[in-house]
Amino acid sequence: MPLSGMTGFGRAEGSAGDWSWAVEARSVNGRNLEIRFRGPPGFDQLDRAAREGAQSRFARGQVTVGVQAKKAEAGAQVRINQEQLDRYLEMGAPLIAAGRAAPPSLDGLLALRGVLEVADTEDDPEAQAALEAAMALSVGAALEALAASRREEGLALTAVLVALVDRIELLVGQAHALAEGQPAAIKERFERRMAELIGEAAPADKIVTEAAAMAVKADVREELDRLRAHVEAARGHIVGEGPQGRRLDFLTQEFMREANTLCSKSALGALTTVGLDMKATIEQFREQVQNVE
Known part of the structure; x- marks a missing residue:
């Protein structure tokens, strides 16, 4: 199943007898699944239908379902409030x-406030249940349209995330090539520094020993290996089954941890530049992941 986003909109309409209604379902980003329902009074079962329908389709996001219903005037009884008229x-x-x-006219009297009253006819339980069932179907249709909208967003996010992962992999390759030159650069820098301090060339064995110790501390091969593993894991999550947002969010933290360590260990300006570029790309990846269910 492809990635799904958390932002979308769905709408469905329906009618039965004297009633007509419209259902709108929309969602935005959220760490967990939060469902809100707004509906007409007297249709309490619709709240349950909306919540169960959303829970069966979504794992994360703030989902709002609204139902607006209207009964035709022909389905209501009109009577004169004799007490108010008197x-x-x-x-x-x-x-x-x-x-x-x-002396007042009939139409004038009937236009006075409170003289005419509209009273809904009492619905029998079976008719009410059938009406709510029809409305519940529209709630389900609106939620299904919302799910389709979120899947469309997921397709767009997939292309963006794949491009960013490709960019991170490219930068990891550049960092690997640059990191191979770190030991020699460290040795040369240490040798030059020692000459500046003691005024003459330092013993070769001393330079080799100290430079080797510094090179070990600056070794970034483990970080680069973990970054490559994270790249493969990210690709797997992007095409994985079920909601992947939380996994990708955690993976982003691991990406950034390794990139930070890479920058802190860098002994070359070019490697630091690549590391900073990598961090910027990972941050872009993190921002997009926040939209993934």
Whole structure:
């Protein structure tokens, strides 16, 4: 299964009887899986459907599922609030009697606030369950669209990560070539320094002994071997099965640890430059890995 990102969007719509609805599912980066649901009152089962659907599809990310539902006016009963209407008539009667107001019309009375009331018809349990089941299918469709969107992001991330790993491997090869010249450079530098301090050429055996000790401390072959192993591991995770974000994140830390050690052991300016370039590339790799599920 290819890499999946953590950013995406999915939408699904549906209708049944007098009801119509729209479901939107979106996600952003997150260390763990966090699910948030917003839906209309009276449809409590949709929260469970959203959470179970997200948990079955995703391992990481902040996932938000929102449901907006609307019932057609034809599916509601309209009645006159007689008590409120009588109150309005009672309040207006003195004004009409005094000639300060004209008798109200029917449409005027019905337009007064609180006179007309819209009451939803009671849904029977079976109809309510069928409606929630239909909405739950739309929730699943929106989550599936979100998963597809995240997979598309994963494909784009794969190309970027492969290019960065290739760049790191190239720099490891350059560092290996430069590191072979470190012992000779260390010996020459030590010999020159000794001559400056004592005013004459130092004994050859002394130079060889001290330079060899310094070369051992500056040996970066182990770091380069581990970097090569990390490169192979990264390639394996990029094409591996299941969520790979955490593994790649840990591997990035190991990359940076070896690159830091390489720079600290470097006795050559060119090798230090390669090491710094490698650290910059690893940092770019880390930033991209934060988007991987």
